[in-house]
Amino acid sequence: MISIEKAIELVKLKSEPLLKETIKPVEKAGGYLLYRDIVSPVNMPPFRQSAMDGYALNMHDSLSYKLIGEIKAGDSQHPNLKPGEAVRIFTGAAVPDSANAVMMQEKVEGNDDEIKIAHQIPLECNIRPMAEQVKKGNIALKKGTALTPAAIGYLSSLGTTRVPVYQKPSIALITTGNELIEPGKDLKYGQIYESNSKMLLSALYSLKFYDVAIEKVEDDYNKTISALSAAISQNDLVIITGGISVGNYDFVGKALSELQVEEVFYKVKQKPGKPLFYGKKGNTNIFALPGNPAAALSCFYLYVYIALQNMMARKKNELPxxxxxxxxxxxxxxxxxxxxxxxxxxxxxxxxxxxxxxxxxxxxxxxxxxxxxxxxxxxxxxxxxxxxxxxx
CATH class of the missing domain: 2.40.340.10 (MoeA, C-terminal, domain IV)
Structure with a gap:
């Protein structure tokens, strides 16, 4: 039996990043980490852009300007303003090259032909420069960046449709116990509803891990070996609940030994969750959690969570x-x-x-x-x- 600190240290040491690349549509890449730098294919913004609703001016000494037109967001017109001329302009619209400032509409008076501004303003006032956020050919987001909703929006604004990300682990979730039956069925004497798989699946989904296969195994040695062997060979992470203690019908530990799984540790000096197993076979991480639900979920948050973050190459791998x-x-x-x-x-x-x-x-x-x-x-x-x- 080892200490909590030693168990955490071993999980951090042994659960290495997958370092596999996959390509995701940008709208489905939330929660992933970038596998490579993203180089911007465009300038952002791609033109000088008005920061507000107002009037684009070719400034001169007077406060009065001749109004010669209007530019809405999305318009492609590009009028040539002479000194003392202005166009009505709206937030996000392209500012003509001949304009050198935008005056907000609240400080302008006038009619359809002429306007008067309240005071002089600095050159380039209220104009977002072309490529203010990023220049074409420069790195927009670096490798390892977490793709938050804001990052997804930013990449989409650059015209990105698909992004290279670190592949998330494939996960097998195996429950054991003859006493467990599916919710919705009638309970017989001695039976209870199985809840660990739903609980842990929900925990995985909340962390945005969706590649999860669930299997229930009877308390049978050969069936346990068969199920674990298949799960270990086909997945990056295997989570087992129950069957890891030393009772006559606890076959998980014996099956893992038969399958030559490397035991990193078994039993942690803690409550709840003492009978916790962590092992590896090849690159597959294997956790056998206690069958009691609160113990299983505690161990998930304390240890499996760390392994998941490490496998995704995330720097912050423990809960706050x-x-x-x-x-x-x-x-x-x-x-x-x-x-x-x-x-x-x-x-x-x-x-x-x-x-x-x-x-x-x-x-x-x-x-x-x-x-x-x-x-x-x-x-x-x-x-x-x-x-x-x-x-x-």
Missing amino acids: RVRAKSLTAFEKKGDRPQFLKAIYENGKVEILEGQSSAMQQTFALSNALVYAPETLTSINVNDTVETILLPV
Whole structure:
């Protein structure tokens, strides 16, 4: 059994970036990282652009100007203004080369033939220069940039339709247990509804990992070997829930050994989630999580999350941790470090009741985990505690 710190260190060390390239339509590339630099195919903006609604001027000494036309956004006309002439112009429209400033409409009076501006303005005032954002042939976004909605919008504004990104891992999600049945079916005595696959699939989807295959395996040694062998050979990441303890019908550990999976670690000194396995076979990362739902989800956020971020070559690979004042008291039993389900808001955190590893209801209300280290025996009201913020 190893410490939490050592387990995290080993996951960071062993879960290497996939470094595989795939091409995605720009509108479906959100959440990916750029595999290569993107070079701009155009100047942005591609012409001198009005920053507001107003009047484009060829400036002279007088405050009065002859109005000779109008330019809307998208118009291709390119009038030649003489000194003392102006055109009505709108935000985003192309400013004629002969214009050297735009006066906002609120400071202009006049009619269809002549206008008067309130005061003189500097040259190039309210004009966005051509290529102000990026020049044609220059790097628009660098390799490794996270494609946020803003980045997608920016690339689209450059005319980009497809982008090279780091391929996301293919994931197999395997649940074990004869007592588990699908929601929607009638429960028989001794059965429970299977929830881990739905829970972990939702967690993966929320992190924008969509290439996920789900399989349920009976508590049978040969069937477990067959399912794990296929999953490991076909995926970059395999997540198993249940069957990793030492009971008579816990076959996952034995199957992984039979398949010659390298054991990086097995069992972590923590609560919940002590019977956690992490291993590798070739380039495939394998996590066997406890079957209890709260323990499985805690281990996912603490360890599997790190592996996923590393596989995507992301620099920030752990969930954020903050210091928060506790609104509640808590007595810790035993000598294992503990992760406590909690609600965090505005620098304060409430540790919830019902901390059992099987308590899904408490986790359903949580948005954070409070870390109670080995040396801590109790938490008092207003104590400052380390708090892990969970993805929403």
